[in-house]
Amino acid sequence: MSASILVRRFPLARRLSKILIVIFTLTIFAGMVVIPFEMQADNTTINTVVDGLWWAITTVTTVGYGDLVPVTTGGRVIGAFLQISGAVMFGTLVGTITVYLNQVQEDYEWRRIHEKLDRMEDNVNTLRHKTDFLIKQKESTKAPQRWRL
Numbered sequence: 001m002s003a004s005i006l007v008r009r010f011p012l013a014r015r016l017s018k019i020l021i022v023i024f025t026l027t028i029f030a031g032m033v034v035i036p037f038e039m040q041a042d043n044t045t046i047n048t049v050v051d052g053l054w055w056a057i058t059t060v061t062t063v064g065y066g067d068l069v070p071v072t073t074g075g076r077v078i079g080a081f082l083q084i085s086g087a088v089m090f091g092t093l094v095g096t097i098t099v100y101l102n103q104v105q106e107d108y109e110w111r112r113i114h115e116k117l118d119r120m121e122d123n124v125n126t127l128r129h130k131t132d133f134l135i136k137q138k139e140s141t142k143a144p145q146r147w148r149l
C-alpha cells in the first residue's frame with residue numbers, strides 16, 4: 001500500500017505526516033540559516049552544512065548535546081526559535097497520538113457496550129416469545145367448559 005493511500009485512508013497518518021513535514025522543514029531551514037550567522041564568528045563550532053543540520057536536529061529534538069552551539073546573536077535567536085518550535089511540534093505530535101489512542105479505546109468501549117445491549121435485547125425478545133407462548137398455552141387450556149351430562 002502506497003504512502004498516499006495510507007494518508008487518505010487514515011486521518012491520523014495525515015495529521016502525523018503534516019506534523020513531521022513541519023518538523024523536518026523547520027530543522028533543515030534552521031540548520032541552513034544558522035550557518036551564515038555562525039561563519040562570521042571566530043570561535044564558532046558550526047562551520048559546515050553538516051554541522052548546521054546536526055545542531056538543528058539535536059536542538060529541535062531537545063537533546064542538545066552541547067557539542068555544537070551558536071555563538072552569535074543571530075545564531076542564538078535561531079536556536080531559541082528552534083527550541084521553542086521543537087518543543088511545540090513534539091508536544092503536538094505526542095498530543096495527536098494520545099488523542100488517537102484515546103479515540104481507539106473509546107470506540108472499543110462503545111462497541112463492547114453496544115454488543116452487550118444487543119445480547120440483552122436478544123434475551124428480552126427470547127423471554128417475550130416464551131412469555132407469549134406460555135400465555136397462549138394457558139389461554140388454550142382455559143377453553144370454555146362444555147356442559148356435561
